[in-house]
Amino acid sequence: MQATAEILGKxxxxxxSASADKAMSVLASPMLVEMELYFSCLIRKAVRFGQxxxxxxxxxxxxxxxxxxRPVVTKACKVSDVEDEPPVEDxxxxxxxxxxxxxxxxxFKRGQWVGEFYM
Structure with missing residues (x-):
C-alpha cells in the first residue's frame, strides 16, 4: 500500500506492508509515526511510533x-555519558x-512496528 504526504512543501x-495495513485497520485512533533526524556528534535517523x-x-x-x-539535537555530545536514549530538544x-x-x-513484524525513512 502507499500514499503521498506533504510536509513543509515537500x-x-x-x-x-500488508501486515502494517492489517495492524492499522484495528487501531482505535490514528498512530503518529515520527521521522526523527538526530543531530549530534553524528547524524542519526530514527522512526518512532505512538499516538x-x-x-x-x-x-x-x-x-x-x-x-x-522532527529534527532534534542532543543536549550533550559525549556518548559515553548517556545510557539508552540521550536527552534531546527540538x-x-x-x-x-x-x-x-x-x-x-x-x-509490522512479530507484533512490533518497524520503519525506515530515506533522504
Whole structure:
C-alpha cells in the first residue's frame, strides 16, 4: 500500500506492508509515526511510533496514520555519558524543508512496528 504526504512543501512517499495495513485497520485512533533526524556528534535517523509524539511538523496520511518530522539535537555530545536514549530538544533548522525525507516504509513484524525513512 502507499500514499503521498506533504510536509513543509515537500512530498513524501509513504509505503507500508500488508501486515502494517492489517495492524492499522484495528487501531482505535490514528498512530503518529515520527521521522526523527538526530543531530549530534553524528547524524542519526530514527522512526518512532505512538499516538502523542511531539512532532512540530505533522500531517494526516490516512484516517489511521499521521506522519511527523522532527529534527532534534542532543543536549550533550559525549556518548559515553548517556545510557539508552540521550536527552534531546527540538532543533530549529534555518531551512527544515531541506531535510524532509523523501520516502518512508512501514512494516509490522512479530507484533512490533518497524520503519525506515530515506533522504
Amino acid at each position: 512530498k513524501i512517499l509513504v509505503e507500508w 502523542d509524539a511531539p512532532s512540530p511538523y505533522s500531517v494526516t496520511v490516512t484516517p489511521r496514520l499521521k506522519l511527523g518530522f 532543533f530549529k533548522l534555518t531551512k527544515p524543508e531541506a531535510f524532509v525525507p523523501k520516502k518512508l516504509f512501514l512494516d
